[in-house]
Amino acid sequence: MSFPWAKEYTPKHPVMRFFDEKLPLPRFVYNAVGAGYPVPRNLSYFWNFGVLAGFFLMLQIVTGVVLAMHYAANTEVAFGTVEHIMRDVNWGWLMRYTHANGASFFFVVVYIHIFRGLFYASYKPPREMIWLLGVTIFLLMMATAFMGYVLPWGQMSFWGAQVITGLFEAIPVVGPPLKTWLLGGFAPDNAALNRFFSLHFLLPFVILGAVILHIWALHIPGSSNPTGVEVKSESDTLPFHPYYTAKDGFGLGVALLVFFTFVFFLPNALGHPDNYIEANPLSTPAHIVPEWYFYPFYAILRAFTFDFILPAKLWGVLAMFSAILVWFFLPWLDKSPVRSGHYRPLFRKFFWFGLIPVMAVLFYCGGAPAEEPYVMISQIATAYYFLHFLVILPIVSSIERPDPLPFSITEAVLGSDDEAAAGDAAPTAA
Amino acid sequence: MIRLVGILIGLGFTFVVLLAFVTGAYTWSTEEVAETAESVFHETAHGPEAGYSFDGPFGTWDLAQLQRGYQVYKEVCSACHSLNYVAIRDLEQLGYSEDQVKAEAASFQVPGINPDTGEDTMRPALPTDYFPSPYPNSVAAAAANNNAIPPDLSLMTKARHHGSDYVYSLLTGYQEVPAQLREEFPDATPAPGLYYNPYFANLNLAMAPPLTADGQVTYADGTEATISQMAQDVAAFLTWTAEPQLIKRKQTGWPVLGFLLFATILAWLAKKQIWAGAKRRKD
Numbered sequence: 001m002s003f004p005w006a007k008e009y010t011p012k013h014p015v016m017r018f019f020d021e022k023l024p025l026p027r028f029v030y031n032a033v034g035a036g037y038p039v040p041r042n043l044s045y046f047w048n049f050g051v052l053a054g055f056f057l058m059l060q061i062v063t064g065v066v067l068a069m070h071y072a073a074n075t076e077v078a079f080g081t082v083e084h085i086m087r088d089v090n091w092g093w094l095m096r097y098t099h100a101n102g103a104s105f106f107f108v109v110v111y112i113h114i115f116r117g118l119f120y121a122s123y124k125p126p127r128e129m130i131w132l133l134g135v136t137i138f139l140l141m142m143a144t145a146f147m148g149y150v151l152p153w154g155q156m157s158f159w160g161a162q163v164i165t166g167l168f169e170a171i172p173v174v175g176p177p178l179k180t181w182l183l184g185g186f187a188p189d190n191a192a193l194n195r196f197f198s199l200h201f202l203l204p205f206v207i208l209g210a211v212i213l214h215i216w217a218l219h220i221p222g223s224s225n226p227t228g229v230e231v232k233s234e235s236d237t238l239p240f241h242p243y244y245t246a247k248d249g250f251g252l253g254v255a256l257l258v259f260f261t262f263v264f265f266l267p268n269a270l271g272h273p274d275n276y277i278e279a280n281p282l283s284t285p286a287h288i289v290p291e292w293y294f295y296p297f298y299a300i301l302r303a304f305t306f307d308f309i310l311p312a313k314l315w316g317v318l319a320m321f322s323a324i325l326v327w328f329f330l331p332w333l334d335k336s337p338v339r340s341g342h343y344r345p346l347f348r349k350f351f352w353f354g355l356i357p358v359m360a361v362l363f364y365c366g367g368a369p370a371e372e373p374y375v376m377i378s379q380i381a382t383a384y385y386f387l388h389f390l391v392i393l394p395i396v397s398s399i400e401r402p403d404p405l406p407f408s409i410t411e412a413v414l415g416s417d418d419e420a421a422a423g424d425a426a427p428t429a430a
Numbered sequence: 431m432i433r434l435v436g437i438l439i440g441l442g443f444t445f446v447v448l449l450a451f452v453t454g455a456y457t458w459s460t461e462e463v464a465e466t467a468e469s470v471f472h473e474t475a476h477g478p479e480a481g482y483s484f485d486g487p488f489g490t491w492d493l494a495q496l497q498r499g500y501q502v503y504k505e506v507c508s509a510c511h512s513l514n515y516v517a518i519r520d521l522e523q524l525g526y527s528e529d530q531v532k533a534e535a536a537s538f539q540v541p542g543i544n545p546d547t548g549e550d551t552m553r554p555a556l557p558t559d560y561f562p563s564p565y566p567n568s569v570a571a572a573a574a575n576n577n578a579i580p581p582d583l584s585l586m587t588k589a590r591h592h593g594s595d596y597v598y599s600l601l602t603g604y605q606e607v608p609a610q611l612r613e614e615f616p617d618a619t620p621a622p623g624l625y626y627n628p629y630f631a632n633l634n635l636a637m638a639p640p641l642t643a644d645g646q647v648t649y650a651d652g653t654e655a656t657i658s659q660m661a662q663d664v665a666a667f668l669t670w671t672a673e674p675q676l677i678k679r680k681q682t683g684w685p686v687l688g689f690l691l692f693a694t695i696l697a698w699l700a701k702k703q704i705w706a707g708a709k710r711r712k713d
Contacts, residue, residue: 080515087674243704250700264687303450304447304450306449308449315446322443332433372463380451382447383444391436394437
């Protein structure tokens, strides 16, 4: 792989030698997640969430394929087939609850993964491509999750689809015909349900493809680390296997404990009761809300309530999409020579006391009814959100004086690089 | 360049959203927010004081209660409300024997086809049939109920926040319209054919109080059929219809979590052991 000291795979067993010659799959695994992939030795538990996201993607695909065997995408029967899965299919309730909560947990771990990247500025060179692919994966996830939520054809499915596709109407001139074309009708109906099912089945495999590219791009420069100092020598690294396979195994255990607590004891806590009412185009729910993982962006959408040159709704749609698109430009907006937030005192303050509370506020307001004071609060939060990424980050990153960096990862871990070398001779040295 | 464009776009969005904030704040501070009858009088659902047997992570069904609840559904609710997603065979889960379920099924008439002539006819239900609807279609349901279609009850306790409590509160919550409401919100007083119930979202419910007197049903097990008793029994029954797998789910959860806890401890010990040498490791 890219590190000059990345270990060459040398098969010992004749069978493995045979395989490696004809199809170097063992070599690939060895270099991707085996002892042949050197990883910085100082990764914190925040670096577990990439593997967790991969796990939840696979879990969603497996449970989703099973659910698709029993589900029928037709407005007449869709709601009933979901109940059939819940009541009559063997362990169908477990499959469905795992899939529904799996989507939520996929987003939980991906949000942590993204904000890890934001704090440690993992998007900075040479890892821009990994970040761009990551944001792309997040957009694909949002599309997939939205369409998946429509499939049970409950009240929130229907009205959520109505609201989200209605956003396209805000686009001048082409908006209304575009919406009709996307839905295959004037409102969500059988045509829309069918194509959403088709795309909901397809997109996870597109995500899988993007994930493979994401990991491929990761293996060119190798993993980032909490100091943001690049790997300088082999003593800065540990082989992925067994060190990080063991650490990821423990992290996965903890994540599954939390996840299955939800699946078995709080399976509907993250959903909305209205989705257990069959879709009824004639009865609008009192509060239409998306799934919780869309709340921040829904809050941004609803924060624009004033027609300034353009209609408020169009501002809202532009802002909502820009809120994610802005992430694509972070590698070029952040000028700091230093990556890690640990060594960027001003950046760190804006991250912990600006961005994180603002995201929490947007999460809260997105789920609250569109009433005062929630709208005013989300307006302030939205203003900060855009200021943070587009104004504060570029300016702070060019004016702040970063703290001194450790010479190397080894020094950061062990206190001194010499000590690491001396360590072998005198194992008692800390 | 990209940073300059970014700053301009950022300031642009900020300007527009702050403009919206200023206008919104102005409206908010100058206009009185009118209180609604719902915001003043709506009450949060609560369950029976003793709670339900299925509450909590170790909950179980009280089969006698579910059977009583089924009786209340059959004798009272089923006059207007369907139970579309529940099959008669499912009653075996309530502790009825196969023969009892067969007999119970035969007491219902469901639409069928005359095997000799192909004409539509009615036949006694089989355990594999689903509970028949009280109305042939939604138009008939609306026509018979002052245009308010009685909702299907199969999923009712999952379709409301704290659904089991909601059903109980709603059934026991009918009351006289408070004088204060008549005074302050004359428009919110129930129209003819509507009934005041503070647990219902908009306070005015088209369903007449279904449980009106103690002893409305006669329980086979001798339990005294107070209104509160009937309400909690039918709420328990509807919790079962909404999620027949509820108890199996919780009971499956414990061994799964136990296994995961064990596996996680092992994984932690393995991680600790593997990493023990790493601090001083140099390859």
